[in-house]
Amino acid sequence: MTDKPALTVLLAAPRGFCAGVDRAIQIVEKALERYGAPVYVRHEIVHNKHVVNRLKAMGAVFVKELHECPDDRPVVFSAHGVPKRVPDEAARRNLLYVDATCPLVSKVHVEAERHHKAGKEILLIGHAGHPEVIGTLGQLPEGAIHLIETVADAEAFTPRDPANLAFVTQTTLSVDDTAEIVAALQARFPAMAAPHKEDICYATTNRQAAVKAIGADADLVLVVGAANSSNSVRLVEVALKAGARAAHLVPSADEIDWAWLDGVTTLGLSAGASAPEDLVEDLLAAVAGRFAVTIREVTVAREDVVFKLPREVA
Numbered sequence: 627m628t629d630k631p632a633l634t635v636l637l638a639a640p641r642g643f644c645a646g647v648d649r650a651i652q653i654v655e656k657a658l659e660r661y662g663a664p665v666y667v668r669h670e671i672v673h674n675k676h677v678v679n680r681l682k683a684m685g686a687v688f689v690k691e692l693h694e695c696p697d698d699r700p701v702v703f704s705a706h707g708v709p710k711r712v713p714d715e716a717a718r719r720n721l722l723y724v725d726a727t728c729p730l731v732s733k734v735h736v737e738a739e740r741h742h743k744a745g746k747e748i749l750l751i752g753h754a755g756h757p758e759v760i761g762t763l764g765q766l767p768e769g770a771i772h773l774i775e776t777v778a779d780a781e782a783f784t785p786r787d788p789a790n791l792a793f794v795t796q797t798t799l800s801v802d803d804t805a806e807i808v809a810a811l812q813a814r815f816p817a818m819a820a821p822h823k824e825d826i827c828y829a830t831t832n833r834q835a836a837v838k839a840i841g842a843d844a845d846l847v848l849v850v851g852a853a854n855s856s857n858s859v860r861l862v863e864v865a866l867k868a869g870a871r872a873a874h875l876v877p878s879a880d881e882i883d884w885a886w887l888d889g890v891t892t893l894g895l896s897a898g899a900s901a902p903e904d905l906v907e908d909l910l911a912a913v914a915g916r917f918a919v920t921i922r923e924v925t926v927a928r929e930d931v932v933f934k935l936p937r938e939v940a
Contacts, residue, residue, distance in 0.1 A: 709764020841868025
């Protein structure tokens with residue numbers, strides 16, 4: 627017998643690392659193996675301080691801009707993608723650089739370039755200041771892409787030619803919120819060209835679907851992830867919209883406010899695409915220290931996507 631209160635944990639699946647994040651981390655690890663330390667990384671390779679700190683301990687040096695990198699060491703570009711000026715500058719300096727941009731972000735870049743070459747005015751649905759958005763905006767000349775963040779932006783936008791528009795999106799957005807923005811744009815501009823295949827990536831879509839599946843049955847949903855991780859923040863929003871009484875983002879088990887669990891009998895748990903599984907396991911262990919836990923995994927999809935490594939580190 628135990629005097630611990632009973633707690634059912636609905637464990638969302640898929641959760642945690644996606645193929646793009648896994649590839650980016652492997653790129654830094656392989657670069658360290660091949661070229662030795664230090665290897666420089668422009669910006670956080672992925673949005674998770676635990677991942678970043680582990681790579682730092684292995685010899686990775688994280689910098690904000692390319693001018694902080696010496697000429698004689700390799701540099702890796704983050705999974706979020708970079709403006710074209712960055713690889714151009716690296717090439718000018720003859721730096722050995724490895725581009726860890728997620729292939730699904732690169733797909734958005736290619737789409738934007740294709741629309742631009744076709745003479746279309748381009749709308750990017752996304753969040754201002756996010757590294758992925760900065761990278762996508764930086765694929766084309768300034769002013770070639772217009773950022774749309776909300777339905778209000780979609781309703782206020784005035785195009786040069788309503789019949790000659792195209793849109794792309796950030797890969798880590800809320801599926802439902804983005805659909806509302808796209809619907810508002812398409813109602814105004816029915817001839818607007820859409821992506822051949824959804825820009826919001828499979829991992830974002832699957833993780834949101836899994837959180838929807840647990841949200842309505844959970845008193846509380848915890849999402850393991852960093853505050854600057856767009857896909858993690860979206861999971862909290864999705865949980866609340868799905869019917870969870872409360873939802874919080876937690877970087878690690880150490881940062882749980884245990885008052886959140888007062889009166890909770892069903893806890894939903896997920897993790898953003900840049901959060902390692904060991905953080906989920908640590909959180910489960912912490913919860914099990916205070917509750918008599920029954921875990922029920924709720925699976926909405928199986929993922930078997932693997933992206934090839936670049937030749938520089940393959």
